[in-house]
Amino acid sequence: MSSEVPVINFENVDFSYDGSEELVLENINLIVEKGEFACVVGPNGGGKTTLLRLILGLNKPLRGKISLFGQSPEQVRHRIGYVPQFSKFDSNFPVSVLDVVLMGCLSKSFWWGSFSKKQTQDAIEALETVGLKNFVHKSFADLSGGQKQRALIARAIMSQPELLLLDEPTASVDIHGTEQFYKMFAEMNKKFTILIVSHDIGFVSSKVKSVICVRKNLQIHPVSELTGESLQKMYGLDVHLIRHDHRCSEKGHSCPHL
Amino acid sequence: MSTFIKDLIELPFLQNAILAGVLCSIGSGIVGTYVVLRRITYIAAAISHCVLGGLGAAKYLSVVYGWTWLKPVHGAVVTALLSALLIGWVSLKAKEREDSIISALWAVGMSMGVLFIYKTPGYNEDLMNYLFGNILMVSTEELYIIAILDIITIALTCVFYKQTVAVCFDEEYARTRGVNVEFYYLLMLCMTALTVVLTVNVVGIIMVIALLTLPVAISSKMFNRVWKIMLGATVLGIFFTSTGLMISYEPNLPSGAVTIVVAGIFYFITLLISLFKKRKIA
Numbered sequence: 202m203s204s205e206v207p208v209i210n211f212e213n214v215d216f217s218y219d220g221s222e223e224l225v226l227e228n229i230n231l232i233v234e235k236g237e238f239a240c241v242v243g244p245n246g247g248g249k250t251t252l253l254r255l256i257l258g259l260n261k262p263l264r265g266k267i268s269l270f271g272q273s274p275e276q277v278r279h280r281i282g283y284v285p286q287f288s289k290f291d292s293n294f295p296v297s298v299l300d301v302v303l304m305g306c307l308s309k310s311f312w313w314g315s316f317s318k319k320q321t322q323d324a325i326e327a328l329e330t331v332g333l334k335n336f337v338h339k340s341f342a343d344l345s346g347g348q349k350q351r352a353l354i355a356r357a358i359m360s361q362p363e364l365l366l367l368d369e370p371t372a373s374v375d376i377h378g379t380e381q382f383y384k385m386f387a388e389m390n391k392k393f394t395i396l397i398v399s400h401d402i403g404f405v406s407s408k409v410k411s412v413i414c415v416r417k418n419l420q421i422h423p424v425s426e427l428t429g430e431s432l433q434k435m436y437g438l439d440v441h442l443i444r445h446d447h448r449c450s451e452k453g454h455s456c457p458h459l
Numbered sequence: 460m461s462t463f464i465k466d467l468i469e470l471p472f473l474q475n476a477i478l479a480g481v482l483c484s485i486g487s488g489i490v491g492t493y494v495v496l497r498r499i500t501y502i503a504a505a506i507s508h509c510v511l512g513g514l515g516a517a518k519y520l521s522v523v524y525g526w527t528w529l530k531p532v533h534g535a536v537v538t539a540l541l542s543a544l545l546i547g548w549v550s551l552k553a554k555e556r557e558d559s560i561i562s563a564l565w566a567v568g569m570s571m572g573v574l575f576i577y578k579t580p581g582y583n584e585d586l587m588n589y590l591f592g593n594i595l596m597v598s599t600e601e602l603y604i605i606a607i608l609d610i611i612t613i614a615l616t617c618v619f620y621k622q623t624v625a626v627c628f629d630e631e632y633a634r635t636r637g638v639n640v641e642f643y644y645l646l647m648l649c650m651t652a653l654t655v656v657l658t659v660n661v662v663g664i665i666m667v668i669a670l671l672t673l674p675v676a677i678s679s680k681m682f683n684r685v686w687k688i689m690l691g692a693t694v695l696g697i698f699f700t701s702t703g704l705m706i707s708y709e710p711n712l713p714s715g716a717v718t719i720v721v722a723g724i725f726y727f728i729t730l731l732i733s734l735f736k737k738r739k740i741a
Contacts, residue, residue, distance in 0.1 A: 257635050283635045294496065294628055295683045304625045307636045316621075340683040356632075 206271040208364050208394045209233035209256060214265035216251060225251050229265070229419050235363075238390040241398045243415035249398045252415055253368055256396070257283055269364070282357030282393070284367040287349040293342045298352050301341050302327055305356040327359035328352070331385065346373040350382075358389065365393045369400070383409075463708045472595055476704055476714075479597040482605045483661045483670070484696025486612050488678075490654040491671035491696075492689045493647050495679070496627040500672055501558065502550070502648065505565040506542050507655040507667040511572030513538025514589050514659075519575040531585075532604055535659065539652035542568060547648045551641055592663030592715035594704060605657040612650055616689075623647060624685050661700060662715035670696065673722040677729045699725070 211231040217224045226248045233239055243249050254260045255267055258274030269277045282305070302324040303316050316324075328337055331351040336344065344352060350370055357365060367386075371379040386395055397409070413419060467473050494503045517534025520526045542564055550557045576586045588596060597605075616623070625633045626643045634640045651671075658667045678691030703718025 259631065259634065278635050278637060281635065283632060285629065285632060290629060291496070293679075295679060295685050295688055296624065296628060297684065300624070300684075301628070303621075304628070304632065304636070307621065307625055307633065307638055342683060 205235055207232045207234050208237070208270060209396070210266075210268045210271075211255075212266045212268075214255070214262045214267060216248075216255060216260065216262050218260075224263070226255075226415070227418050231413065231419060233394065233396060235394055236390070238386065238395045238410045239397070239413055240409040240411075241396065241413045241415055242400060245400065248415050249400075250368060253283075253366055253396075253398055256366060257281065279360070280363045282360060282362030282365045284350075284353050284357045284365070284370060286369050286372055287346065287353055288373060290349075296341050298328065298333065298336050298339050298341050298344065299324055301352050302356045302359055305359040323359050324355070327355040330358065330389075331355045347378050347382075350374065354385075358393070362393060365389065365395045367395070367397045369398055371399065463705050466708070472597075473708075475597050475599060475602060476594045477701060478602055479594055479605060479661055480700030480704060480718075481697050482602065482609055483658050484674070484693050484700055485609050486605075486654040487658050487670050488674060488691075488693030488696050489612055489616050489689045490647075490650050491675040491692055492678075492685060493623060493627065494651055494671050495675045496624075496685070497644075497647060499648070499651070500668060502543075502546055502561060503651050503655065503671055504668045505546060505561045505568075506539055506648075506652050507659065507664050508565045509542035509568030510535045510539050510655060510659060511589055511664055512568040512570075512575070513572070514585075515572035515575030515579070518585060519579045522579050522581065530600075531589075532601060532656065535656045536653070538568065539656050540649055543648040543652035544645060547645045551644065588663070589659065590663050590665055591713055592659065592661050592666070594661050594700070594714050597660050601660060605660070608653045608657050612654060615646065615650060619643065619646065620686070627685075662718055666715055666719045669719045669722060670699075673719070673726050674699065677722075677726055680729050680733050695722075695725070 209231060210233075211229045214226060214229040215224055216226040216229075229252075241249050241252060251260065255262060256269065256274060258278060267274060270280060299321070303320060305327070306316070306320050306323070325334075325337055328334060331354050333348060333351050333355065336348065336352075341349065341352060350373070354367070354370070357367075370386075371382050374382060386397070389395065463473075467477065494500055513534035513536075514531045515534075516538075517529050517531045520534075521529045521531075546561055546564060549560045553560065572589070573586070576589075579585075622633070622638055623643055623646070625636075625638060626640055626647075630640050633643075654671070655667050658670055662670050674692035674695035675688060677695055678688045682688045682691050699722040700718050702721050704714050706712070706721070707714040707717040
């Protein structure tokens with residue numbers, strides 16, 4: 202397994218915006234192997250999104266080295282499927298769901314004319330994968346929040362990436378929807394390496410394989426080791442760890458998932 | 460109304476005026492859609508005001524130095540493109556305070572124009588024409604220039620449609636797909652600059668922004684695909700400029716202003732209708 206080049210490799214990476222000495226990320230060392238399903242958690246402003254932007258090559262590290270598949274981030278962008286938060290878009294933008302998904306293969310398409318039949322077919326298949334088969338020709342603006350997020354996931358997977366990066370994919374989805382999303386991600390994990398950014402830690406744990414905690418510096422935990430103490434260390438204050446899968450009743454305690 | 464139609468058949472300058480309205484609406488319908496979707500109306504307004512500097516300078520040089528081959532429209536094209544590239548460069552490089560720099564260019568460009576026009580000897584009706592437009596003064600030569608600019612705009616849009624829409628929708632994602640976002644941003648600004656130049660004839664510098672945005676705003680309430688909005692805005696633009704000309708002709712009103720008032724009325728009507736619809740659903 203480890204003989205392969207890691208998908209993501211950070212070596213002693215420092216980062217600050219505009220070259221100031223106030224570091225957003227400090228001495229980050231991170232290796233994500235092929236087939237991993239990792240979740241980046243941490244407080245708001247802790248550097249989670251910055252970490253994603255560094256992986257995508259949208260920002261450059263102040264010090265240290267970042268390599269993806271053994272190459273620089275810019276060289277391998279086409280092997281990454283990136284899913285941003287849908288909330289940052291103009292919600293009335295006049296495009297169809299299919300148009301949005303087809304944006305996923307812009308780099309491979311010729312610079313004029315329409316998309317090929319094969320590309321359209323790939324896009325429709327990607328929409329089937331995320332459960333939006335019946336929405337192909339609908340307006341993107343008419344979709345619900347969760348559906349928009351699914352369409353953006355379809356856009357990311359249609360180019361058959363090797364690494365899927367998701368920024369807060371469940372930010373505006375209810376608990377039931379979140380569970381469905383993670384089931385879908387677990388299914389996709391058979392094909393792609395997945396890295397998710399989330400602040401929704403309790404829920405994530407049941408499906409992901411490892412948790413990466415970011416608050417300026419970084420710690421990696423296997424899921425089972427994630428304790429109240431490590432969370433407290435990360436957030437820097439006393440937090441309660443809430444188990445959503447734990448039910449208290451007169452007959453005693455039960456954990457349906459365990 | 461009947462006088463207008465009778466004169467339209469007889470008088471070439473009136474035919475030119477209608478044709479100018481049609482040609483300008485093609486450019487402003489397409490480019491206006493980019494301007495609205497990419498939210499660069501403020502930049503488009505700045506470019507249009509800068510154009511006065513170019514118009515004034517060209518006029519001054521042709522009168523004072525006898526450069527008769529230099530037409531105001533040449534000055535306008537050069538200034539519009541230069542200011543578009545300058546503003547584009549500023550907004551790509553300096554992420555903060557971009558609007559103060561744009562405002563400065565807006566005001567300085569306009570002041571230069573006023574000074575040039577002031578120092579140009581002879582009658583200076585030009586200033587009013589530049590500011591508020593005079594569609595009845597459009598010459599056949601200018602019509603050719605407008606047509607060429609239209610063809611350039613249509614060609615660029617056909618060739619780069621997918622990329623420009625993707626950049627407007629989600630710039631960051633487009634960048635991760637290997638799309639040269641900066642190039643398309645500057646391309647959109649240059650197309651805006653050329654459209655501004657051709658629209659100045661019809662409604663003048665001050666109201667260019669209205670002709671760029673109002674038809675698109677109405678059209679985007681009716682259609683939900685980018686290319687449909689472009690077509691819809693073009694048809695609406697043709698309707699507004701022709702109606703404006705028709706209404707203003709007999710009472711001898713400024714046609715640019717009438718055109719914008721007509722467009723404004725339609726815009727507020729569609730706004731009311733969409734509000735009403737929303738309430739009905741809710």
